[in-house]
Amino acid sequence: MADSHTFVLPNSGHNFDAKASKMGMWLFLFTELLLFGGLFLVYIIYRYLNQDAFLLASFELNVWMGTINTIVLLTSSMTIAMAITALQKGNAKLAITLSWLTILAALSFLVIKYFEWSSKFEHGLFPGMDHFDGLPLGERLYFYLYFFMTGLHALHVIVGGVFIAVVIRLIKKEKVTKERYSLLENSGLYWHLVDLIWIYLFPLFYLIH
Amino acid sequence: MNGKEKITENTSTHEHISSYAEHFGTWVALILLTLMTVFISTFGADLRTLTVATALLIATVKALAVALYFMHLKYDAKIYRAWMIIVMALFVFFLFMVTLDYITR
Numbered sequence: 342m343a344d345s346h347t348f349v350l351p352n353s354g355h356n357f358d359a360k361a362s363k364m365g366m367w368l369f370l371f372t373e374l375l376l377f378g379g380l381f382l383v384y385i386i387y388r389y390l391n392q393d394a395f396l397l398a399s400f401e402l403n404v405w406m407g408t409i410n411t412i413v414l415l416t417s418s419m420t421i422a423m424a425i426t427a428l429q430k431g432n433a434k435l436a437i438t439l440s441w442l443t444i445l446a447a448l449s450f451l452v453i454k455y456f457e458w459s460s461k462f463e464h465g466l467f468p469g470m471d472h473f474d475g476l477p478l479g480e481r482l483y484f485y486l487y488f489f490m491t492g493l494h495a496l497h498v499i500v501g502g503v504f505i506a507v508v509i510r511l512i513k514k515e516k517v518t519k520e521r522y523s524l525l526e527n528s529g530l531y532w533h534l535v536d537l538i539w540i541y542l543f544p545l546f547y548l549i550h
Numbered sequence: 551m552n553g554k555e556k557i558t559e560n561t562s563t564h565e566h567i568s569s570y571a572e573h574f575g576t577w578v579a580l581i582l583l584t585l586m587t588v589f590i591s592t593f594g595a596d597l598r599t600l601t602v603a604t605a606l607l608i609a610t611v612k613a614l615a616v617a618l619y620f621m622h623l624k625y626d627a628k629i630y631r632a633w634m635i636i637v638m639a640l641f642v643f644f645l646f647m648v649t650l651d652y653i654t655r
Binding site for chain 2: 364367371374375378381382385386389404408411412415416418419421422423425426429430526529530533536537540541543544545548549550
């Protein structure tokens with residue numbers, strides 16, 4: 342049995358399989374697509390049934406803050422993609438710097454989101470607040486979806502940031518290297534998914550005109 | 551060098567390495583598309599239904615750029631692109647069928 346194929350015990354630390362781990366990551370990303378997909382479906386139907394209310398409610402959002410956040414996320418997608426290039430070329434130091442820049446962008450995104458949400462709270466636009474409860478159903482549905490979808494997305498931004506921080510630590514410990522960069526690549530894939538979802542959230546919530 | 555890459559293709563994790571310039575170029579395209587979609591929706595307000603379609607079209611072009619270049623799908627093994635096409639086709643089909651069902655009641 343041990344002639345041509347070397348058998349390695351699971352969890353022995355020697356069963357590294359870059360291709361399998363990448364495929365696993367992609368399968369996971371597809372389940373993420375379905376998670377958000379259900380919400381997009383709800384959005385499509387309710388927007389179709391409440392077109393004017395959705396338009397009216399969307400005027401409450403700040404298009405410029407949304408645009409800045411889109412640019413921040415796109416930039417962070419570029420830096421994490423470049424971090425993978427850097428590590429593949431053997432420049433671990435640059436990979437770490439670029440990963441930190443990605444985390445910095447993630448934090449900036451969350452700070453901007455915080456200001457956006459705060460201004461909604463100040464205007465009483467959160468489920469349970471008096472002003473919100475007095476709005477017509479269509480506008481309430483818009484804000485339910487807005488808070489749920491951007492909230493779930495922000496949660497993914499946090500998870501992605503933590504994932505990248507863990508990978509930075511492992512690059513420093515030389516567990517993630519030029520020869521073995523799967524984990525950085527997978528954290529990158531996750532980060533791009535976060536970006537992909539925002540690419541659709543942005544026009545659907547901010548750009549109804 | 552080309553021959554060596556072919557030999558190590560199946561055994562090594564090293565495959566195509568995207569250049570910094572390519573990532574930067576993708577970023578420039580994405581930013582331009584973002585500014586374009588904002589511009590169209592803010593200043594082209596008369597074309598209401600058209601802007602929804604345009605916004606989604608631009609978003610899809612952006613998503614493709616992210617998937618092909620940043621997520622490396624363009625250079626990865628065919629299986630990833632095949633998966634992507636199948637999953638997206640099913641996904642869009644489900645969205646379409648459920649929406650159709652709902653709005654024709």
